[in-house]
Amino acid sequence: MPRFRDYYKQFEAMDPEEVSAELRARRDEEKRRALSRVEPLDLTGAGWFEPPHPEAVNAATFALRRALNTYADVAPVREAVAARFGLEPEQVALGHGAGELLRALLPAAGDVHVGWPGWQPLPDLVTAAGGHAMPVPPDAPAGDAATIVLTSPSDTAGAVLPRAAIEALCEQAGHATVIVDEALAEFAEPGGGAATLVGELPNLVVVRSFSKGHAMAGLRAGAALGPPELVERLAPSGGLSAPAAAAVAWAVSDRGAEVAARRRAAAATLHEQLADGLEGTSFHAARAGMPFAWIASGDEDGPAISGRLATRQVFVAPGTLWGDRDHVRAQLRGPAGVERLISALTS
Amino acid sequence: MPRNDPTDTGGLFIGRRPGTAPLQYRTPPEEGSGRRRRADGMLAAGVLALETLVVLSLWGPQPLAWLWVGSQVDYRTDSVMLGITVAFIGLIGSMILTLMLATRLDHLWRLIRRAAGHDQRDGVLARIFMVTAIVAAIAFTFWLVVLQGPAPSMAPR
Numbered sequence: 009m010p011r012f013r014d015y016y017k018q019f020e021a022m023d024p025e026e027v028s029a030e031l032r033a034r035r036d037e038e039k040r041r042a043l044s045r046v047e048p049l050d051l052t053g054a055g056w057f058e059p060p061h062p063e064a065v066n067a068a069t070f071a072l073r074r075a076l077n078t079y080a081d082v083a084p085v086r087e088a089v090a091a092r093f094g095l096e097p098e099q100v101a102l103g104h105g106a107g108e109l110l111r112a113l114l115p116a117a118g119d120v121h122v123g124w125p126g127w128q129p130l131p132d133l134v135t136a137a138g139g140h141a142m143p144v145p146p147d148a149p150a151g152d153a154a155t156i157v158l159t160s161p162s163d164t165a166g167a168v169l170p171r172a173a174i175e176a177l178c179e180q181a182g183h184a185t186v187i188v189d190e191a192l193a194e195f196a197e198p199g200g201g202a203a204t205l206v207g208e209l210p211n212l213v214v215v216r217s218f219s220k221g222h223a224m225a226g227l228r229a230g231a232a233l234g235p236p237e238l239v240e241r242l243a244p245s246g247g248l249s250a251p252a253a254a255a256v257a258w259a260v261s262d263r264g265a266e267v268a269a270r271r272r273a274a275a276a277t278l279h280e281q282l283a284d285g286l287e288g289t290s291f292h293a294a295r296a297g298m299p300f301a302w303i304a305s306g307d308e309d310g311p312a313i314s315g316r317l318a319t320r321q322v323f324v325a326p327g328t329l330w331g332d333r334d335h336v337r338a339q340l341r342g343p344a345g346v347e348r349l350i351s352a353l354t355s
Numbered sequence: 356m357p358r359n360d361p362t363d364t365g366g367l368f369i370g371r372r373p374g375t376a377p378l379q380y381r382t383p384p385e386e387g388s389g390r391r392r393r394a395d396g397m398l399a400a401g402v403l404a405l406e407t408l409v410v411l412s413l414w415g416p417q418p419l420a421w422l423w424v425g426s427q428v429d430y431r432t433d434s435v436m437l438g439i440t441v442a443f444i445g446l447i448g449s450m451i452l453t454l455m456l457a458t459r460l461d462h463l464w465r466l467i468r469r470a471a472g473h474d475q476r477d478g479v480l481a482r483i484f485m486v487t488a489i490v491a492a493i494a495f496t497f498w499l500v501v502l503q504g505p506a507p508s509m510a511p512r
Contacts, residue, residue: 015470016467018382018384018385019465019469020381021378021476027376027379
């Protein structure tokens with residue numbers, strides 16, 4: 009009899025309340041899991057974390073919707089860039105990004121002194137061009153190298169080479185070309201860059217990027233500032249694309265400079281937030297105002313820090329990329345990103 | 356055919372029509388063989404017949420039985436009021452018990468119908484109640500007007 013009853017009992021449906029309770033429990037479980045899922049946070053970059061300013065995008069879009077069947081007229085943009093740095097247009101070459109301009113400047117043979125730590129791909133660029141990269145401290149004597157490449161502010165601690173040091177180096181270098189990569193100059197104190205020395209020093213070329221401070225890496229635009237005989241061969245034959253030229257024109261306008269200054273201030277605030285968050289811990293970060301932080305710990309080495317952060321889905325650039333085992337470099341991705349970085353570091 | 360078919364719903368519901376959710380079992384039931392299902396089909400018919408009889412009893416046998424009980428009480432105690440009270444309370448009580456029994460039978464009928472392979476979601480008690488009430492009303496009217504005739508005051512002398 010019990011078996012007989014059980015047979016029919018199995019056709020008993022769950023009542024709607026019971027079904028709803030089960031659905032609610034399933035939804036709650038899904039929510040709980042959704043909250044516990046941690047999205048990866050990529051902090052390996054060195055540029056400003058936000059997209060380009062809407063006005064830059066508007067300028068590029070406006071250019072894109074006009075006469076794309078003709079070459080863009082780069083001359084006004086070149087004049088605007090020259091005016092921004094107090095130079096003549098002949099002293100400016102616009103190219104497809106700072107990296108491209110740097111590669112074009114590098115010699116096809118011989119030693120190249122690369123101020124280290126510097127822009128991380130630099131040694132590879134030198135090798136690709138045919139030269140031999142020799143890492144040297146940024147303030148090292150020029151020696152007999154035909155080309156010296158420096159990065160200021162540096163890609164790691166954000167150290168800025170003083171104008172006097174650059175002047176001294178250029179004078180000491182004699183006929184050697186001194187190239188200063190100022191891709192991160194928007195985040196340094198205004199007025200201290202090497203760009204203003206270009207007119208005074210015949211062997212100095214300064215390379216500026218629009219990828220970091222203006223976050224326009226996708227547009228591939230950069231500028232080389234230097235003596236006409238050195239920079240005239242750098243410009244690409246067809247010039248810049250129309251959208252890139254329009255965005256660059258906006259970036260060197262007063263409005264672009266204002267936005268860059270605002271980002272510099274925001275980066276400083278993020279550094280303050282990071283310093284406050286790490287106070288009392290074994291971590292310390294260089295406060296250079298860059299859009300990234302160069303972090304070290306008294307208890308752990310760099311690989312241990314980056315490995316521990318990776319387990320928390322926070323990915324940073326290990327200092328070993330620059331031959332430094334004590335530090336990691338972490339991009340400051342806004343207040344929420346910094347908060348998560350602090351939490352991942354200190355948890 | 357799904358019950359949210361637009362021809363069923365007049366196209367009023369884009370999603371599932373309210374109250375047409377599929378049956379949810381705690382564990383998928385193990386259905387019996389074809390023979391077992393046929394037997395279940397007959398058993399379901401039997402339960403339905405029983406349920407109908409039980410409900411039908413509300414409209415004739417039970418009131419009559421309680422009227423008889425009431426008359427017996429009146430006869431034995433010589434109290435009309437007591438007879439009426441006993442008949443009334445007894446009728447209400449037996450109606451409640453009958454409906455409880457009918458509800459259980461209806462539930463049993465649903466389970467057996469599902470065991471017989473039908474997608475039986477709802478019971479049939481409400482419909483039986485309505486149909487038997489109509490049948491009983493017609494039967495009572497027929498008895499009152501045709502068989503028993505008009506009231507004594509109107510009857511031919």
